[in-house]
Amino acid sequence: MTGDNPTTSIYSIGVAEKKTKLTARRVRYYEKAGLVDPERTQGNQRLYSQEDIEKLKEIKSLLEQGLNLAGIKRKLKDK
């Protein structure tokens, strides 16, 4: 409670790694694959919202289930 944060629930990739248990490399790669869609800061830094974190977790879950980028993309796109 340091007052009020202008940050609703935005994390940098470092926090996302910890929250998703993935490596920054993977998180960036999945984003490039179109699995997630984070915001961008002025310096082009990725800003992952809580929603993105949960999406990354689902992607990780799907990957562990034997799916691949195409399969996850298919699920995410609900096609």
Next chain:
DNA sequence: ATTCTAACA
């Protein structure tokens, strides 16, 4: 210190 992109292995 942390993250970004691009490229290579």
Next chain:
DNA sequence: TGTTAGAA
């Protein structure tokens, strides 16, 4: 997937 280089 991991890592490295140089940059912001």
